[in-house]
Amino acid sequence: MSHNSIPKTKHIKKKINSFVIALIAAVLSLLWASVILWAIAASFRPPNSPIGPGSIWFGGSFSFANYIRAWHMAPFLLYYKNTIIVVSLILGVQIVTAVFAGFAFANYEFVGKRWLLFFILLQLMIPTTALLVPNFATIRELGLYDTLLAIALPYFGSAFGTFLMRQAFLEVPYELVEAGIIDGCNWWQLIMHVYLPPAIPTLLAFAISSVTWHWNEFLWPLVVTSSNKARVLTVGLVRFTQLGEIGAQWPLLAAATLIVVAPLLIAFVVFQKRFINSFLYSGIK
């Protein structure tokens, strides 16, 4: 059908329709975003301007006071350090284990392969979070209680990462693998020169979702730590909200919240597309 054959009224109706839909979308999206928008606005209120009826969003002026106070009321710098160590430790080890296991499943035929893959995929079916009680016992047995390693250890192997890498490696044309073998590549060289280069986007997607997931994790770090030396940001924030002296000082709480989310939020705004793709990948299992 050519464009001109649409009657003019129908055309206008269509335009109005799509405008109304866009408006609804914008309003709903703003509603959803109100959580972060409010937190940002409130966190910059001056210290002597409490939130109350009639004064919800902005104070009289702009101030960093809440951030400075929050920063000094809890050891956020230490929490930051701990979180960064845990997240990078998990990511570093996961990349190695997932690439190795994914490669093994994609490249070799061996006894027990199907059984082994199924066994590893158990981790997707029974979420580690649900097993926090027995895993807590294991961590105590290992003498790791209240250490950063305790937080990271259960995630050193990732069924999801393994599966994702396996799928990516299976896409690599067999002719390339054959050429590599003829050239005398050993398994390590096969990974580095044949399998990994085309799978980098998948690896990146996995890395983003891993970092986000572990930066945000709360329950497991809560259970296996008992002192600041091993506390991460999420656990620190919850303790902060429960400090008696804070009460309903919302701007202060908003500032503390933003301290915790800032790095991810900034990275997200900058690399929006990559983040969304990575979470999309995490779905296409």
Added chain:
Amino acid sequence: MAKTVANKHSDLKSSIIPWLLILPTFIVVLMFTAWPTVLSIYQSFFRLKLNVPRFRVPTFIGLQNYVELFKSPTFHQVLWNTIIYVAGVVPISVILAFLFALLVNRAIKGIGFIRLGFFYPTILPMVSAATVWMYFFTPNYGLFNLFLQWFGYHGPQNWTGNPHLALLAVMIVAIWKSAGYFMIFYLAGLQNLPTDVFEAADIDGVNYLQRLRYITFPLLRRTTLFVTTIAFIDGFQIIDHIFVLTQGGPSDASNVLLYYLWEMRFNYQDVGKSAALTVILVAFILIFTIGNFALSERKEDRRVA
């Protein structure tokens, strides 16, 4: 189907390399998934309470932990809360995700920001989001209450402190958090739909709602199945906000399985019962995931063939 055949060395020597490469992952799954599942089942048959001196040595009591749980009104409430929580959060967030995807599946200026507004809760830690929601639920001047007032709501406002509202409050936060995440799967699904079907429908004079009902939704069945599977698994385990908002209260009104299990172990120090609760929780999750897997596999056969 284009297929890359894996390298076929099946002699013993070359089968040691793949086993060694998989070993680290295997050990982690063994230690932190398989073993704890078995351990929970085992421990659930024992009485072991760390805060009662005479129960500090494990004693075999058979199914007593389960019997006691199923007799306790608190457990009934927790179970009931969990069912309401999951049965509410899963369909509502999935339906919202679908609607959002329909709304934002167009190329107009600023659509990126609109999508961002829906999706960003995905990357926020649940405890941070919950801290902000704590203010939103405040009586008199909390943003959520003010918003409801515009629409003429004059009911109780103490969402997290009211036994009739606390569960609803934590459900609202969970829905807000996950709808945007599920949206991206529907959005990707919508963008991969074959356009010729819609052109044909256009010519046939099919209206928008009919199109949704008979074309779009059936074509996105796989997406729906997948999204509901993760929604169920998440539903049972995303409870971080309960720690901030209600601590399961008031009087267990917002207590759900995983939170109760944490309480049982770390507040009441009852290892045996917390093991039994772990078994029950894992059973719940498995029933839902295997059910969904089985359903999706059956549909899968046709696609692969």
